[in-house]
Amino acid sequence: MVSKEMWALGANRSVIRDLFEYGLKQAAIVGPENVFDYSLGNPSIPSPDAVNDSIRAILDDTDSIKVHGYTSAVGDVETRKAIADDLNDRYNAGIRPENLFICCGAAPGLIAIMRALAATKEAEFVAIAPYFPEYKPFATCAGGKLVVVPADTEHFQIDLKALEAAITPNTQAVIVNSPNNPTGTVYTAETITALGQLLTRKGEEYGHPIYILADEPYRELVYDGVEVSFIPNLYKNTIVCYSYSKSLSLPGERIGYICVPDSCQDSQELYAAVAGAARAGGHVCAPSLWQKVIARCAHLRPDLAAYDKNRKALQEGLTKMGYSMASPDGAFYLFVKAPNGDDMAFSEMAKAKNLLVVPGTGFGCPGWFRICYCVSYDMIMRSLPVFAELMEQSK
Ligand code: PLP
Numbered sequence: 001m002v003s004k005e006m007w008a009l010g011a012n013r014s015v016i017r018d019l020f021e022y023g024l025k026q027a028a029i030v031g032p033e034n035v036f037d038y039s040l041g042n043p044s045i046p047s048p049d050a051v052n053d054s055i056r057a058i059l060d061d062t063d064s065i066k067v068h069g070y071t072s073a074v075g076d077v078e079t080r081k082a083i084a085d086d087l088n089d090r091y092n093a094g095i096r097p098e099n100l101f102i103c104c105g106a107a108p109g110l111i112a113i114m115r116a117l118a119a120t121k122e123a124e125f126v127a128i129a130p131y132f133p134e135y136k137p138f139a140t141c142a143g144g145k146l147v148v149v150p151a152d153t154e155h156f157q158i159d160l161k162a163l164e165a166a167i168t169p170n171t172q173a174v175i176v177n178s179p180n181n182p183t184g185t186v187y188t189a190e191t192i193t194a195l196g197q198l199l200t201r202k203g204e205e206y207g208h209p210i211y212i213l214a215d216e217p218y219r220e221l222v223y224d225g226v227e228v229s230f231i232p233n234l235y236k237n238t239i240v241c242y243s244y245s246k247s248l249s250l251p252g253e254r255i256g257y258i259c260v261p262d263s264c265q266d267s268q269e270l271y272a273a274v275a276g277a278a279r280a281g282g283h284v285c286a287p288s289l290w291q292k293v294i295a296r297c298a299h300l301r302p303d304l305a306a307y308d309k310n311r312k313a314l315q316e317g318l319t320k321m322g323y324s325m326a327s328p329d330g331a332f333y334l335f336v337k338a339p340n341g342d343d344m345a346f347s348e349m350a351k352a353k354n355l356l357v358v359p360g361t362g363f364g365c366p367g368w369f370r371i372c373y374c375v376s377y378d379m380i381m382r383s384l385p386v387f388a389e390l391m392e393q394s395k
Contacts, residue, residue, distance in 0.1 A: 177214075236265075
């Protein structure tokens with residue numbers, strides 16, 4: 001018998017995917033130059049040249065069986081060592097290769113971590129709105145459930161009072177995504193420190209650790225010198241899930257890592273449970289070629305000039321028209337207030353003009369919409385008059 005739950009997930013596309021598909025269809029009818037697609041976070045800057053150079057060098061220099069064969073289930077030790085070295089150089093983090101598990105991007109990494117922590121079906125994972133919508137199916141698939149803390153729409157930091165109210169004896173982890181999708185906000189070190197103090201207190205009260213699950217695909221994507229904290233340095237019970245999808249523009253290649261630092265309570269048991277959960281989900285031996293690329297490229301940083309130019313053009317253009325938005329410190333998203341307060345209606349109005357923005361409702365934050373600005377600068381400039389028309393129409 002087919003699982004109704006899985007059927008529903010497969011049969012109904014996410015709103016983001018729906019908009020993206022709609023954009024492709026419309027492009028065939030009205031011409032691609034007349035569709036302004038801000039729906040999907042597919043990086044638009046090319047991967048650094050060193051990535052492609054590494055692939056060529058690996059294919060030329062390495063024995064074919066080594067390139068294409070199974071690796072160790074937790075990932076090649078050279079890859080884990082390169083990542084540990086990079087984290088230690090940048091954050092003095094004390095990470096060992098044994099703390100790292102190479103995974104196929106952030107999505108299966110998040111599921112493996114949640115699964116490792118879902119000892120009972122009462123297990124709860126807390127997400128802070130606005131949040132990445134896939135957290136919900138991930139938490140359910142892991143055998144637990146997602147609890148959502150309402151957004152602080154004034155600062156888009158973390159409303160610690162609301163968060164405390166959401167924590168119960170069943171809370172296993174709080175998911176922290178900074179820089180954030182969809183707001184672009186970076187949580188300050190003060191916010192994270194205060195969150196850590198709260199979780200320490202609640203963990204002591206309930207007699208078990210409450211972990212921070214740091215979901216960090218956008219860690220390197222920040223502007224204007226804003227600093228992103230390495231959360232394990234601020235709160236010891238932090239598990240990091242990282243992906244190269246956005247930082248090295250490799251979303252189709254499926255490569256990232258999980259880091260369970262020694263500072264985590266029960267770190268060895270937890271690491272083994274993460275490896276076990278990945279095994280149970282069939283996600284071991286991440287793509288071998290890509291592991292070898294990361295062994296050579298873990299220290300690379302993206303050139304963000306194009307995203308920064310886009311960010312400034314949109315922020316300045318939209319602000320002049322009267323739109324307001326969350327502080328766009330990082331990632332490649334702007335989270336903008338719907339002028340008439342109704343994000344669904346605004347998104348529909350925009351869609352009618354072939355301008356595709358994602359309603360905030362799906363991120364747990366109605367009244368706002370997301371613009372994904374990893375697009376061409378030219379498209380942004382051509383779309384600005386359409387945003388202006390929408391503002392007029394909303395008055
Ligand atoms: N977490 C967040 C916040 C994301 O925005 C995304 C992708 O957009 C993911 C996780 C999944 O990343 P990956 O492509 O590495 O699976």
